[in-house]
Amino acid sequence: MTQGERIKAVRKELGLTLEKFGEKLGAKKNTMSAIETGRNSLTDQMARSICREYNVDYDFLMYGEGEMFTDLPKTIVDELCMQFDLDDFDRAVVEMYLDLPAELRQAIKAKVKDMVQKVDWDK
Numbered sequence: 001m002t003q004g005e006r007i008k009a010v011r012k013e014l015g016l017t018l019e020k021f022g023e024k025l026g027a028k029k030n031t032m033s034a035i036e037t038g039r040n041s042l043t044d045q046m047a048r049s050i051c052r053e054y055n056v057d058y059d060f061l062m063y064g065e066g067e068m069f070t071d072l073p074k075t076i077v078d079e080l081c082m083q084f085d086l087d088d089f090d091r092a093v094v095e096m097y098l099d100l101p102a103e104l105r106q107a108i109k110a111k112v113k114d115m116v117q118k119v120d121w122d123k
Contacts, residue, residue, distance in 0.1 A: 004036040010056055025049045
């Protein structure tokens, strides 16, 4: 499997279009297509961007060795924690909130909106 084929396999595994996949990397659809088909070479910078943005194993991407993904979040909450640098307490709060019945979540949202409106943001 070529590097381009491995990139395509990653993209397909993630369920992303060429456009969406490239968007996160700052690349256009036609650029990603050219890399996948082998018309353009994969630069080390692009490879590192793919690995960083999509948790792809560098050795897999470059040489076809090892597993496709590294430290792939197992849940959406895992991804949120990684993306927003949430600690264990933040995670527990998010999980508690998600476990609440809809009417309690609505009440909490109303209370938070009320509190936010009272804050003097110019201080």
